[in-house]
Amino acid sequence: MSPPTGPAGLPLLEREPEIAAAAHAVEGLFGDTPSGGLLVYRGAAGLGKTALLAEVRRMGAGRCTVWSARGGETVTSVPFHVVRQLLQPALTTRTPAEVRELLGDGYDIVGPALGVAPPGARPADPQGVRDGLETLFRRLAETLPPLIVVVDDAHWSDLESLAWLASFARRTAGPPILVVVAYRSEDAIGECAHLLRALGESARLLVTLKALTSEATAKLARATLGEHADDPFCREVWEVTGGNAYETVELLAKARDEALDPVGGSADALSALGAMTRGTGLIARLEELGTTTTRFAWAAAILGTDISLELVVSLAGMGPTEAADSAERLRMARLLVGTDPLEFVHPLIATAVYRAIPPATRTAFHGRAAWLVSRSGRGAALAARHLLEVHPDNDAELVAQLREAAAEHLAVGAPDAARRCLERALLEPPLPRVRAEVLYELGCATLLSSPATTVGHLRDAINTQLLDESMRVDAVFRLSQALTHNDQTREAAQVVAAEAARTDPGPAQMRLKAAHFLWEGVQDTEDDGRARSRRLTRTAAGLTGRDNTERVLLMLRAFDATARGESAEEIVQIAERALVDGALAPGTGWTGTSWGFEPPALLALSFAFADQLDRAETLFDEGMRAFEISGWSGGHLAFAHTLVGYAHRRRGRLADAEMYLRESLRLADRVGDRLPMHWNGICMLVDTLLARGHVEEAREAAERYAFAPPYASSLAIPDARSVRGRLLLALGRTEEAITELEATGRALTLRGRHNGVVAPWAIDLARALADVNPERAAELASYARDRAERFGTHTAIGVALCCSASLTEGPAAVGLLAEAVTHLEASPCTYELAVARVEYGIAARSAPDLGRGRVLARECGADGLVERARQALDDLRTAGAPGTA
Ligand SMILES: Nc1ncnc2c1ncn2[C@@H]1O[C@H](COP(=O)(O)OP(=O)(O)OP(=O)(O)O)[C@@H](O)[C@H]1O
Ligand SMILES: [Mg+2]
Incomplete structure (x- = not known):
């Protein structure tokens, strides 16, 4: 490999370790077990980051695929600008049909972000777009x-690309890819700095570049100006530039152009030249080139990157001859390179020129640029970055353009960019009615990413009193959704109730009423749950499911009946009425925006608890697929994993359940820390780990996700306090467990909720009190049995029978357990059956039954139960019981 060379024909000076690290990383791609990873170079402007990256590219040339991109000061607001550059070589060499094939299922999700598919009508989930991009890179x-x-x-x-890069760099699977990133530390601010820090944390190497020493600058001076450059002169170069590579190279080039004698006596001249290479000096140099040329440079700086000659010419408002002349002058002055597109020689120059444009002129230029860019067919989103720079001026047209751009941003999965456009539109300001709509759109833009912000915008939109009815109802519903996702379920219920009260009877009011039932029903605690249940029962009584509002009401009714422990048979009938030909009707599905995913989730859970696991699983799988296809891979996908995991838990496939539930938490972690969406996942995970007998892991998980009071504002499945009580019991914290279980029992009973599978508090409490308060224990066990029989599923009855058995001994216990086994054999819940078999084996001192129980427990992955069976078998053997020899 030939040594790398800098501008003066010299190798890059004092960068040996950085270059060696890069070489090592590139070689890693070719090792026996090829490895990729991330290298990050950071440092002040002009220290040589770009030069190092050029070096990396050179190392890879000929044997690697090298894709490059760079951020641009004036295009930071253009979503996926960097990603698009990276993929350009892969996408432009393919026909549209080939691109479509390459993107496959991801075409509708990442296609718009990459500019190869038209933006869809619905907002894309940013996480889905990032995941889709990752798949695409891997595939390529x-x-x-x-x-x-x-x-x-x-x-x-742009932040969208950076967020993707930060998550991409953390990926662990797939073919090795080497990612090399450089950035200026001092210019990274806000969210960008945050993402870059995250990037740095996942880097295998993070290097901060230092300025060159006086020895290195002397070498550069002699290589540029000749060996006769003397020591004092070289020393002066270093003092003027502080060892900054960019300034050194520029200063020496000037010195050469000016034929400066490189000796100590030229020190003053050197300082003067130094001033010309940066800031005001550079601008003075530009002004000397004349007003036309300056204007041309300004126009170029407004465009920033991809400086198309045609656009500069239109923007600067000059004829082709003048333009050609200006471009030539700027090339001669080492400010621009290339012909079409043009490019600034160095980003530092672009910045200096841009900042030198008088503010009023700059704004006017941006306004014109926006117009030119959108007229040139480059799209509203690209024009938007110029619009963002224009001064507010009551311009209705500008508001319309910004809203259009925001819609486009949303459709490509860039809600933050959409938010910026809409916020800017508000400053214009728009006419009052339009302002209300913009506020509503702003709320919709942040719905997937930031419920707290959404709440603010939607409240503002509603408070204007200027939205038309359908938009208003929609805004209220979305507000209630955002409140729930922001852990304010009670407020969600209040908001829709208040709106329903002021809406005339009709479909809109019905929708609000249904939403009210929804949020009240999923609240963790409720003031008058029985009254609400009665109202819901009345409302849903005659419904056949002829429209979506009716169907949703039936879904809610089915779940409420489940929580209350009404007859499972009737619950299934109600649930069936919510479906059309056995499937979710369009508009009430998992990705429907009018109702959200809660109603179908509650419906599917109702089937699950009614022992109709097949139907529940079909619906859960459908939800998972729907979210994947729509690219909703943030909170939604996390939730779908929770549900599928829980179906496994009910089936008794505990290891699979654990896997899905852990994945659900991992997906939720990508969205944020300890969010409401973590709540169900952690509750189910703790429940599953306890079933597995992995108490310590359950404790760890509970701690990590704060599965403890204060509880979330919406309920968890199974009942969070019951699960927490069970955990405390397993940890030997009996007193606390009893308090917890008593409390949840009181609250649920008061609310009319008696389902012992959804909330198994009574069963655990009975066991915990068996010795200290046998009377209360017996009372609880018979309560549990009574309620299980009313609910009527084999699972509920079997589990309650096991509980009763645990309070008795001898033949009575054996009889109860035999009955429990019979019920559970007819239930789809294998783990509960395994428990009953083992307990039966123990009570009946039957080695064959214990053996069968143990086999089943092992199949379930219930390690604790396997161990219990083994020990019981050992005891029998020691006691010489028949069949154990
Ligand atoms: N180690 C080095 N030895 C010699 N010349 C160098 C060295 N590093 C950079 N140069 C030269 O200095 C000039 C500026 O370097 P470069 O453009 O890479 O800086 P940068 O850190 O990317 O700056 P910016 O932050 O503005 O993008 C270039 O002409 C480059 O060739
Ligand atoms: Mg650079």
């Missing part, structure tokens, strides 16, 4: 020579 990398992804000036990257 699998068929290409080892891939190196180079991103320069990442401090100016």
Whole structure:
């Protein structure tokens, strides 16, 4: 390999360790077990980051696929700008049909972000887009020579690309890919700095570049100006530039142009030249080139990157001859390179020129640029970055353009960019009615990413009193959704109730009423649950499911009946009425925006608890698929994993359940820390780990996700306090457990909720009190049995019978357990059956039954139960029981 060279024909000076690290990383792509990873170079402007990246590219040339991109100061607001550059070589060499095939299922999700598919009508989930991009890179990398992804000036990257890069760099699976990123530390601010820090944390190497020493600058001086450059002169170069590579190179080039004698006596001239290479000096140099040329440079700086000659010419408002002349002058002055597109020689120059444009002129330029860009067919989203710079001026047209851009941003999965456009539109300000709509749109833009912000915007929109009825109802419903997702379920219920009260009877009011039932029903605690249940029962009584509002009401009714422990048979009938030909009707599905995913989830859970696990699983799987297809891979996908995990838990496939539930939490972790969406996942995980007998792991998980009071504002499945009580019992914290279980029992009973499978508090409490308060224990056990029989599923009855048995001994216990086994054999819940078999084996001192129980427990992955059976078998053997020899 030939040594790397800098501008003066010298190797890059004092960068040996950085270059060696890069070489090592590139070689890693070709090792026996090829490895990729992330290298990050950061440092002040002009220290040589771009030069190092050029080096990496050179190392990969010929044997690797190298894709490069850079952020641009003026395009930071253009979503996926960097990603699009990276993929350009892969996408532009393919026909549209080939691109479609390449993207496969992800076409509708990442296609719009990449600009190869038209934006869809619905907002794309940013997480889904990031995941889709990751799949695409992986797929491409699998068929290409080892891939190196180079991103320069990442401090100016658009946030969407950077967020993707940060998650991409953390990926662990797939073909090895080397990612090399450089950024200016001082220019990284806000969210960008945050993402870059995250990036740095996952880097295998994070290097901060230092300025060159006086020795290195002397070498550069002599290589540029000749060996006769004397020591005092070289020393002066270093003092003027502080060892900054960019300034050194520029200063020496000037000195050469000016034929400066490189000796100590030229010190003053050197300082003067130094001033010209940056800031005001550079601008003075530009002004000397004349007003037309300056205007041309300004126009170029407004466009920033991808400086198309045609656009500069239109923007600067000059004829082709003048333009050609200006471009030539700027090239001569080492400010621009290229012909079409043009490019600034160095980003530092672009910045200096841009900042030198008088503010009023700059704004006017941006306004014109927005117009030119959208007229040139480059799309509203690209024009938007110019619109963002224009001064507010009551311009209705500008508001319309910004709203259009926001819609486009949303459709490509860039809600933050959409938010910026809409916030800017508000400053214009728009006419009052339009302002109300913009506020509503702002709320919708942040719905997937930030419930708290959404709440504010939607409240503002509603408070204007200017939304038309359908938009208003929609805004109220979305507000209630956002409140729930923001752990304010009670407020959610209040908001829809208040709105329902002021709406005339009709479909809109019905929708609000249904929403009210929904949020009240899923609240963790409720003031008058029985009254609400009665109202819901009355409302749903005659419904046949002829429209979506009716169907949703039936779904809610089915779940409420489940929580109350009404007859499972009737619950199934109600639930069936909520379906059309056995399936969710369009508009009431998992990705429906009018109702959200809660109603179908509650419906599917109702089937699950009614022992109709097949139907529940079909619905859960459908939810998972729907979220995947729509690219909703943030909170939604996390939730779908929770549900599928819980179906496994009910089936008794505990290891699978654990896997799904852990994955659900991992997915939720990507969205944020300890969010309401973690709540169900952690509750089910603790329940599953306890069933497995992995008490310590359950404790750890509970601690990590704060599965303790204060409880979330919406309920968890199974009942969170019951599960927590069970955990405390397993940990030997009996007193606390009893308090917890008594409390949840009181609250649920008061609310009219008596389902012992959804909330198994009574069963655990009976066992906990068996010795200290046998009377109360017996009372609880018979309560549990009574309620189980009213609910009427084999699972509920079997489990309650096991509980009764645990309070008795001898033949009575054996009889109860035999009955429990019979019931549970007819139930789909294998783990509960395994428990009953083992307990029966113990009570009946039957080795064959214990053996069968143990086999089943092992199949379930219930390690604690396996151990219990083994020990019981050992005891029998020791006691010489028949059949144990
Ligand atoms: N180690 C080095 N030895 C010699 N010349 C160097 C060295 N590093 C950079 N240079 C030269 O200095 C100039 C500026 O370097 P470069 O553009 O890589 O800086 P940068 O850190 O990318 O700056 P910016 O932050 O503005 O993008 C270039 O002409 C480059 O070739
Ligand atoms: Mg650079």
